[in-house]
Amino acid sequence: MGSCRKFQIKPKNGKPTDFWLEHGSLQVKHPGCQSTHLHQVPKTNKVVSTRINLTFRPHTGGRREG
Numbered sequence: 211m212g213s214c215r216k217f218q219i220k221p222k223n224g225k226p227t228d229f230w231l232e233h234g235s236l237q238v239k240h241p242g243c244q245s246t247h248l249h250q251v252p253k254t255n256k257v258v259s260t261r262i263n264l265t266f267r268p269h270t271g272g273r274r275e276g
Contacts, residue, residue, distance in 0.1 A: 213259040219249040 211233045219239075220226035231237060239249070251263075 212261045215251050215258065215261055216254075217249070217251055219247050221247055 214230055214232045217229045217231050217237060218226045219229070229237070239247075251261075
């Protein structure tokens with residue numbers, strides 16, 4: 211099982227909001243979020259157990275083989 215980690219998201223001109231992502235959590239950002247918000251899993255001084263992060267992005271503008 212993965213460890214619980216803090217995730218921060220903030221508007222580029224605003225205050226951050228913290229979320230605690232637990233094992234099995236799914237965090238979805240809507241289209242356009244990357245251009246209006248910043249996000250991070252902040253560094254910590256304490257040792258944290260293993261965490262796996264998967265990122266899925268749409269593939270656009272590519273050439274189709276066949």
